[in-house]
Amino acid sequence: MLDFEEIASIDDFQDADRLEVFVEDTPVLLIRAGDQYFAIEDVCTHDGQPLTDGCIEEGAIVCPRHGARFDLQTGKALCMPATKPVRTFVVEVRDRKIFARTN
Structure with missing residues (x-):
């Protein structure tokens, strides 16, 4: 397991609810939901397209394509x-800095 790295x-x-960042050279979406922060790989496992512009609803991100x-x-796929x-x-x-590492 690797150490935490500062990502943001x-x-x-500011007014955004997500940032595009990298963790260990992997494109990642850093998402703010209220006072919580989540980091997920920026790729839909269905077709390999980015999740970047997906809506965030009820603790989940929705792939904008399908x-x-x-x-x-958890990253769990919740629907087909x-x-x-x-x-x-x-x-x-x-101290207002955000760090991430592989889960």
Whole structure:
């Protein structure tokens, strides 16, 4: 398991609810939902397209292409057409800086 790496600051969000970042050279969506932060790989496991512009609803992100839903915390595929989870990352906030590592 690798160490945590700094990927963003709370101040980077401003009015946004997500940021595109990298963790260990992997494209990741860092998502703010209230006071919580989640990091998921930015790829739909159904067709390999980015989740970047997907709606965030009830603790899940919805793929903008075909409507697959993924749990933000676990990465679990919640509905068809996706059957495999997306990769998630452990997130920590320290002194307004956001760190992540492989889950």
